[in-house]
Amino acid sequence: MSAPIVFIDGDQGTTGLQIHDRLRNRTDISLFTLAAGERKDARRRAEAINACDIAILCLPDAAAREAVGAIVNPAVRVIDASSAHRTQSGWTYGFPEMAPEQAALIANASRVTNPGCYPTGAVGLLRPLAQAGLIPGNYPISIHAVSGYSGRGRAGVEEHEGAGADRAPMYQVYGLELAHKHTPEIQQHAGLAQRPIFVPAYGAFRQGIVLTVPLVLELLAPGVDGATVHACLARHYAGSTHVRVLPMPESGAVKHLDPQVLNGTNDMQLSVFHDAEHGHVLLSAVFDNLGKGASGAAVQNLDLMLAR
Known part of the structure; x- marks a missing residue:
């Protein structure tokens, strides 16, 4: 054959x-x-x-x-x-x-x-929580992500690696019209009842993504805390080869998120950071925009x- x-x-x-x-x-x-x-x-x-x-x-x-x-x-x-x-x-x-x-x-x-690269992280974080009913339909979701310049394709690579590379910006936020083409994709496949706010950016590194979603606990379903959110994600991805949810004790020791740490792989790492005193949770996804993305x-x- x-x-x-x-x-x-x-x-x-x-x-x-x-x-x-x-x-x-x-x-x-x-x-x-x-x-x-x-x-x-x-x-x-x-x-x-x-x-x-x-x-x-x-x-x-x-x-x-x-x-x-x-x-x-x-x-x-x-x-x-x-x-x-x-x-x-x-x-x-x-x-x-x-x-x-x-x-x-x-x-x-x-x-x-x-x-899409950004939706991979956003859907990966939000869909399990939405399906489990932890995020109410009227929750105002906001998403921020920073990608390597290769996310722009050849134009980004040329700007940062070509003749004028010394003039390339170190960091640039874009999509300020709040109509990025990935937003409907995120909403549909994450199962969100309303359109999220999505703000992307490019950094002066070739590839890799850090995507974050902040959550206010008092606006989530009653009784939900950081441990509940983490348990939902850990349960959803248990046994997954390419998506890992960082254990809570490990995430508590994390001080920085490096967008390049999984470059060259097809892996994605999800984390849950929480501030119990103020009722805040931060979800994060780190992966290669040219790998898993x-x-x-x-x-x-x-x-x-x-x-x-």
């Missing part, structure tokens, strides 16, 4: 390059990409996607929709790393740890949409689909 053909469409961007690096030495698949002169040839791209078993799309949203629209072979399965299909029906959300049944849904899906997640989804 021949190895499944995996076609990466858009392998020259930051996500595509890392997916290619993670897959290039594998012998259980036949990895295929287009030559430089064929990447903008619509006919050649359509031929390639219809000849593969699984296509991984690392494209801008419009190009990803175009690629999916070109599929006429019903046997072709897709992992879309763009944001084009993350809130669309008919697509399976590619966050295997999101729910007990999610890995099986991904394994059997023909259309999988990779989560993009390329690593795509490969994890690919492995689930191949194992079907």
